[in-house]
Amino acid sequence: MCNRLCAMSLTILLLGCGWDRTGLAADKLLPTSGSSSSEQFRSQSPPAPPTEPVQTVSLPERTPGGQTLATVMARVNGQPILREEVLNSASWRLEELRPRVPPAKWAEVxxxxxxxxxxxxxxxxxxxxxxxxxxxxxxMEKVADSASREFDGLLKKQKSQLNLKSDEELRAYLEKRGNSIEEMRRQHIRAYTAMEYIRSLIRDKLDQISREDLLDYYRENPKEFDKPERVTWQHIFVDRYIFSSEEEARAQAQMVHARARNMTTEQFAELAEDPNINRSPSRLRKGEGEGNERGQIRPADVEEALFKLNSGEVGPLIETPTGYHIIRVIDHVPGGKIPFERACPDIRRRLQNKIGQIEYKRVVEELRAKAHIENSLAK
Known part of the structure; x- marks a missing residue:
């Protein structure tokens, strides 16, 4: 879980917020002289590479007394990147993949x-x-402050998800798993700042997307805007085999069905959690039904009846060889094609993300061409 917080920090910035995010763009407080922010940034010379050869990478850094501090995996214009930072950043991906990779392949992966x-x-x-x-x-300070506040929000959310009552408990939880809040905050601020900077460089191109561009995308990708019919629903199953007779099971199911007819979503969820009533796995999900679209509904016996119901309705009592199903629809969204006007914000985000990824790659390649980089893992 702690590694997921690291992942969340970086993913929100690099993927989740998108290139349309309105943030503390660096160009807002720079002096203007008629040129665009991108031109202003590029008009200045990049940092000069170091004149002296950098130290060999992948060797431990040491204090004057000879004590090992850390292993350097790379240097960028003389700035070291430590193995600890790389492993901390990669840990969530490694943890996620480890159970799915055969032991013989793990070292390579x-x-x-x-x-x-x-x-x-x-x-x-x-x-x-x-x-x-x-x-x-x-x-830069303002951007860092904004990133730090966002990180505090992520920590608060994580603490709630873990059911921890204090910051001290969260710190102990993370440190037990080899993570430092301070290092996680540092990485979050650096990722946030880098992303804000790249947005400021390419904002002009992101803003050039026209209504015609949106309409062209809408016409050229019709399947992306076919919205499937969906239901959010609740489920209770009365198992006939836990009763002494079929009549007793039917009577119980009819009683529960009658009670459910006038219940709110919250009341139905509470009823579905009762193990003496609900013998379905939905009991562990507070009555939440499995699946939302046709072909996804489980058990399949209830699908036909489910899609005939309107939001807030309880369906008929559904009898099967093993028992009785009671279903209630929370929300029923009809399918169809998403109108162009409603699709515009989503299309704009997609186009901005596409432009953003292309421009990000271009800017980084330009910076790499001018930089002095030593990478211990480069072939």
Whole structure:
């Protein structure tokens, strides 16, 4: 779970918020002289590569007394990237994949993930160095403050999900698993700052998406806007085999069905949690039904009746060889094609994400071409 917090921190910034995010863009507090923010950033020279050769990577850094501090995996214009940072950043992917990879293949997969993570951190370091040379310190501080507040919100959410009552308990939970809140905060701030900077560089291109561009995408990708019919529903199953007779089971099912007819969503959920009434796995989900679209509903016996119901309705008592099903629809959304006007915000996000990914790659490649990079994992 702690590794998922690291993942959440970075994923929200790099993927979840999208390129349309309105943030503390670096160009907002820079002086303007008629040129665009992107032009202003690029008009200045990038950081010069170091004139002296950098130290060999992949060797431990030591204090003057000879004590080992950390292993350097790469240097970007002389700035070290430590193995600890790379492993901390990659840990959530490693933890997620480990159970699914055969032991004989694990070393190869692990090495590939660490190599990929190091490349991403090098890209981030390039962006941060470029931002530091071009953006006012006060703006950088403001962005860092915003990132820190966002990270506090992530911690608060994580604490709630883990049912922990205090910050001290959360800190102990993370430290037990080898994670430091301070290091996680640092990585979050760096990822956030790099992303804000790249947005400021490409904002002009993101803003150039026209209504005609949106309409062209809508016409060229019709299947993306075919919305399937969906239901959110609740379920109780009365198992006939726990009763002494079929008549007793039917009577119980009819009684529960009658009670359910006038219940709210919350009341139905409470009833569904009673193990003496509901013998379905839905009891563990507070009565939540499994599946939302046709072909996904489980058990399949209730699907036909389910899609005939309106929001808030309880269906007929459904008898099967093993017992009786009681279903209630929370929300029924009819299918059909999403109108163009409603689809516009989503299309704009998709186009911005596409442009953002292309421009991100271009900017990073330009910075790499001018930088002095040593990478211990590069072939």
């Amino acid at each position: 692990e090495a590939e993930i660490i190599k990929s993570e190091l490349e991403q951190i090098i890209d981030r370091e390039l962006l941060l160095q470029d931002a530091s040379s071009r953006v006012r310190p006060k703006v």
